[in-house]
Amino acid sequence: MSTNAFPTRRDFLKGSAAATGALVIGFTLPLTSRFAQAAAAATSGAGFAPNAFLRIAANGQVTVICGLSEMGQGVHMGIASLVAEELDADWKSVQLEQAPVDKAYNNPIFGMQATGGSTAIRGHYEPMRKAGAAAREMLVTAAATQWGVDADRCHTQDGRVMGPDGRSAGYGELVAAASKLPVPQNPTLKDPKDFRILGKGLTRIDTPAKVNGSAGFGIDVKVPGLLTAVMVHAPVPGAKIVSVDDAAAKAIPGVKQVVQIPQGVAVLAEGYWTALKGRDALVVKWDDGPLGSLSSESISKLLADATTRPGAVARNEGDASVAVAKTVEAVYEAPYLAHACMEPMNCTAWVRAGEAEVWAPTQGPGPQQGIVAQLTGLPPEKVQVHTTYLGGGFGRRFAADFIIAATLISKAAGVPVKLVYTREDDMRAWFYRPAAVARFTAGLDAAGNPVSFTARIASPALSIAAGFAKELPQGIDEFAIEGIGDMLYAFPNLRVEYAQAEPGIPLWFWRSVGHSQNVYFIEAFIDEVAAAAGKDPVEFRRSLLSKQPRLRGVLDLAAQKAGWGSPLPQGVHRGVAITTCFGSFVAQVAEVSLDANGRPRVHRIVAAVDCGRTVNPDVIHRQVEGAIAYGLSAAMYEKITFRNGRVEQSNFDDYPMLRIDEMPKVEVHIVPSTEAPGGIGEPGLPPATPAVINAVFAATGKQVRTLPV
Amino acid sequence: MISLSLNGKTVQLSATPDTPLLWALRDELGYTGTKFGCGIAACGACTVHVDGKPTRACVTTIGSVAGKQVTTIEAMDSNRIGQALQAAWIRNDVPQCGYCQSGQIMSAAALLARNPRPNDADIDAAMRRNLCRCGTYNRIRAAIKDAAATLSA
Numbered sequence: 061m062s063t064n065a066f067p068t069r070r071d072f073l074k075g076s077a078a079a080t081g082a083l084v085i086g087f088t089l090p091l092t093s094r095f096a097q098a099a100a101a102a103t104s105g106a107g108f109a110p111n112a113f114l115r116i117a118a119n120g121q122v123t124v125i126c127g128l129s130e131m132g133q134g135v136h137m138g139i140a141s142l143v144a145e146e147l148d149a150d151w152k153s154v155q156l157e158q159a160p161v162d163k164a165y166n167n168p169i170f171g172m173q174a175t176g177g178s179t180a181i182r183g184h185y186e187p188m189r190k191a192g193a194a195a196r197e198m199l200v201t202a203a204a205t206q207w208g209v210d211a212d213r214c215h216t217q218d219g220r221v222m223g224p225d226g227r228s229a230g231y232g233e234l235v236a237a238a239s240k241l242p243v244p245q246n247p248t249l250k251d252p253k254d255f256r257i258l259g260k261g262l263t264r265i266d267t268p269a270k271v272n273g274s275a276g277f278g279i280d281v282k283v284p285g286l287l288t289a290v291m292v293h294a295p296v297p298g299a300k301i302v303s304v305d306d307a308a309a310k311a312i313p314g315v316k317q318v319v320q321i322p323q324g325v326a327v328l329a330e331g332y333w334t335a336l337k338g339r340d341a342l343v344v345k346w347d348d349g350p351l352g353s354l355s356s357e358s359i360s361k362l363l364a365d366a367t368t369r370p371g372a373v374a375r376n377e378g379d380a381s382v383a384v385a386k387t388v389e390a391v392y393e394a395p396y397l398a399h400a401c402m403e404p405m406n407c408t409a410w411v412r413a414g415e416a417e418v419w420a421p422t423q424g425p426g427p428q429q430g431i432v433a434q435l436t437g438l439p440p441e442k443v444q445v446h447t448t449y450l451g452g453g454f455g456r457r458f459a460a461d462f463i464i465a466a467t468l469i470s471k472a473a474g475v476p477v478k479l480v481y482t483r484e485d486d487m488r489a490w491f492y493r494p495a496a497v498a499r500f501t502a503g504l505d506a507a508g509n510p511v512s513f514t515a516r517i518a519s520p521a522l523s524i525a526a527g528f529a530k531e532l533p534q535g536i537d538e539f540a541i542e543g544i545g546d547m548l549y550a551f552p553n554l555r556v557e558y559a560q561a562e563p564g565i566p567l568w569f570w571r572s573v574g575h576s577q578n579v580y581f582i583e584a585f586i587d588e589v590a591a592a593a594g595k596d597p598v599e600f601r602r603s604l605l606s607k608q609p610r611l612r613g614v615l616d617l618a619a620q621k622a623g624w625g626s627p628l629p630q631g632v633h634r635g636v637a638i639t640t641c642f643g644s645f646v647a648q649v650a651e652v653s654l655d656a657n658g659r660p661r662v663h664r665i666v667a668a669v670d671c672g673r674t675v676n677p678d679v680i681h682r683q684v685e686g687a688i689a690y691g692l693s694a695a696m697y698e699k700i701t702f703r704n705g706r707v708e709q710s711n712f713d714d715y716p717m718l719r720i721d722e723m724p725k726v727e728v729h730i731v732p733s734t735e736a737p738g739g740i741g742e743p744g745l746p747p748a749t750p751a752v753i754n755a756v757f758a759a760t761g762k763q764v765r766t767l768p769v
Numbered sequence: 770m771i772s773l774s775l776n777g778k779t780v781q782l783s784a785t786p787d788t789p790l791l792w793a794l795r796d797e798l799g800y801t802g803t804k805f806g807c808g809i810a811a812c813g814a815c816t817v818h819v820d821g822k823p824t825r826a827c828v829t830t831i832g833s834v835a836g837k838q839v840t841t842i843e844a845m846d847s848n849r850i851g852q853a854l855q856a857a858w859i860r861n862d863v864p865q866c867g868y869c870q871s872g873q874i875m876s877a878a879a880l881l882a883r884n885p886r887p888n889d890a891d892i893d894a895a896m897r898r899n900l901c902r903c904g905t906y907n908r909i910r911a912a913i914k915d916a917a918a919t920l921s922a
Contacts, residue, residue, distance in 0.1 A: 131866055132864070132865030132866030132867065132903045133865070134865070263859065263860075263862050264862050264864075266864070266867065267858070267859050267862055267863070267864055267867075268859060269867075270864040270867030270870050271845075271854075271855045271858040271859060271863075271864065271870060271874060272802070272842060272843070272845065272846055272855060273800075273801070273802015273803070273841070273842035273843050273845075273871050274802065275867050277804075277867075277868060279801075279804070279805065280795075280801040282799070282801075288796070330796070331784070331792055331796035331797065332792050332795070332796060332805070333784070333788045333789060333792040333796070400902060401866075401868075401902060402804075402806050402812065402814060402866065402868040402869045402900065402901070402902045402903075403804070403806075403866070403868045404805065404806070449866070449867065450866060451804070451866050451867070451868030452866045452868060452902050452903065453866070454902075480805075482808060483806065483807040483808055483809070678862060682862070682865060682905070682908070685904055685905075685907060685908075686865055686903045686904035686905065687904070688904065689901075689903075689904020689906065690902070690903075690904055693904075711807055711808075711809055711811060712806075712807050712809070712811035712812050712900060713809060713811050717900055717902065718904070718906075719897045719898075719900065719906075720892070720893060720896045720897055720899070720901075720906040720909065720910065721893035721894075721897045723904070723906035723907055725907070726907060
């Protein structure tokens with residue numbers, strides 16, 4: 061299999077459908093779709109409704125067309141696997157093509173063409189299988205008709221239809237006849253026991269291009285006449301430009317233009333190095349605005365103070381103020397975090413008369429098309445968005461800042477422009493995981509049984525910051541409380557409050573979103589409560605999960621596989637943590653020792669995962685490993701801090717991240733399941749931090765209540 | 770004009786001598802397999818070989834490598850160690866997003882060239898300057914050992 065990195069719309073149409081006599085399946089394609097109309101026009105000779113998700117060429121080549129963005133999570137592989145399974149394709153003849161923007165490719169969970177929230181498999185498990193099954197049925201019907209036999213006496217295997225009498229025909233030989241047939245709207249899907257691809261492990265289709273330098277990321281886009289832009293960005297959120305002196309920049313040989321846009325000032329040159337030298341020669345004066353005095357100390361105080369006042373009630377069961385024999389109290393804090401994708405933010409834009417084209421490593425080509433249309437005054441159908449490979453996403457590439465800026469620069473400059481953020485620009489671009497403070501109280505009876513639980517979480521509202529909501533329903537920001545407001549622990553009396561506190565720092569979605577801090581908070585606190593009750597952390601959790609078989613199931617499996625309770629080498633301690641999020645259940649046990657400075661050294665993490673039916677277990681293993689690394693990195697090192705409204709970190713020297721010599725051994729155990737598929741890009745992250753922290757607690761008796769360690 | 774050997778062929782560069790090798794490769798010569806990550810030699814995404822030594826192209830000026838042998842990821846399929854590493858990377862399905870992997874393979878190739886059977890500590894020492902945000906570290910470790918085994922088989 062192979063992946064085609066930068067198809068242009070023209071190539072896409074040229075390569076598709078009746079031009080090559082191919083079979084194309086437009087399974088759930090709305091007839092009003094612009095792409096459908098364009099492709100239908102191209103295929104009118106064949107009189108066949110065109111395809112959204114797959115096409116088969118006369119030579120048998122199967123092309124799966126994927127509207128989701130590949131950012132390392134293996135979505136190209138997943139989507140191709142779903143289609144190929146039901147199609148009974150010959151896996152070696154399957155290739156993947158990145159889709160243009162079209163509502164046919166809308167993510168069913170989001171209602172727009174976007175990738176995130178661990179939704180890819182959850183949203184496409186059935187639609188993509190149906191797309192493959194519909195094509196298979198048409199190919200079988202075409203063969204049966206040619207042979208004059210009943211279709212139900214034929215079967216399919218590795219890209220061929222096999223007849224009852226030993227005859228067979230390759231899919232490529234059947235596409236002309238199959239394309240004249242109606243597309244079945246409710247094709248029969250396989251019984252999962254007959255799966256040959258799903259739940260097994262095939263090697264990823266994007267790997268070969270990623271080991272020889274040929275994979276096309278956004279930063280690699282080449283367009284004739286392209287200039288590279290490097291910008292001076294606002295130093296403080298909301299800062300306004302007072303003056304620009306570009307004389308020194310323009311004096312640098314090779315600097316072509318200096319362009320001012322509301323977001324900053326861009327220097328355009330042939331190549332990054334000259335553009336950077338020009339950018340560094342600019343003298344830009346800013347009015348910092350109201351956030352110019354903001355500091356991390358004032359933010360911490362704002363959040364902590366907010367937890368001392370009543371908040372909006374998100375959940376209230378029984379009477380959390382009931383009298384108890386023993387009370388456990390704790391206040392936890394988590395910092396702002398950067399995504400720090402390895403590929404710095406970038407976008408290539410070319411705004412021309414009457415049309416625009418954008419090449420971007422983006423998680424949201426659908427919404428970004430609308431944004432570019434607004435910025436250019438063009439109708440959306442005149443805006444092409446080419447989604448490249450993403451050098452990391454983690455939520456960051458759902459944002460539009462780099463696409464907006466590139467579009468405005470190209471519009472002003474009149475040339476194709478590749479805007480590249482320096483690492484420092486990327487680190488200081490104001491899209492951070494929100495900081496949060498959680499204040500907990502738990503009550504135990506005289507026997508140490510849990511009686512009551514209260515949580516008050518102070519954090520800014522991500523749903524408002526990200527533009528998802530104008531105001532909070534009942535005063536609750538779901539992202540701020542997820543992982544605690546919806547926790548499954550059965551305290552008889554339970555109250556969760558949200559205290560909105562707005563320091564003014566722009567916020568964004570960071571891998572696993574609110575769970576990233578809240579699962580740390582709750583799981584670390586549960587260990588404190590268990591200790592106060594004199595209970596074992598695994599047994600204490602089990603006692604609160606008697607009606608939660610899937611969550612208790614992963615807890616038991618992780619504990620068993622990790623040998624919970626068995627002796628450990630001198631100085632090594634275990635910690636456990638669990639979560640359910642994005643439709644999946646995860647438990648992790650960490651084995652940790654402390655170095656001479658008291659810093660944790662994580663030796664091994666054993667993870668148990670229940671994510672329902674699986675598409676590719678290898679991809680699940682890797683996503684959980686990667687999520688653990690991402691979580692550990694944050695726990696050990698990462699924080700974004702502010703002084704005078706400015707971000708204090710700039711690059712990997714002052715925003716250190718996990719390296720290979722600190723990566724623990726990771727074991728992933730998948731629970732066999734016939735439940736609907738859950739997400740897997742994010743659920744492995746939240747338990748990693750508290751599992752490690754709880755091991756530190758086991759070692760020292762003192763819980764870590766502020767991150768990083 | 771600055772002249773150097775790139776993947777065995779002599780190339781002429783018109784960029785100024787202070788231009789980092791990374792940007793000469795990417796912008797002037799169109800060799801985009803070498804990646805930009807940080808610009809301060811802190812992430813290893815831009816790792817190339819200069820006269821066989823792993824080198825951060827983002828802080829190495831072209832003036833300093835005039836006349837030298839530069840090797841990039843694009844040439845890794847034409848030498849025995851590179852081929853073994855690429856095959857092992859595929860067998861072990863190492864990459865996720867893939868952005869750092871050119872640099873990882875270049876660092877690993879330099880390691881295997883001087884140490885055909887690296888142990889875990891050798892791998893840590895050679896690879897700890899290459900960041901991977903997707904957390905593929907354990908797969909990288911496994912693939913290096915796999916490649917080493919095939920090379921000595």
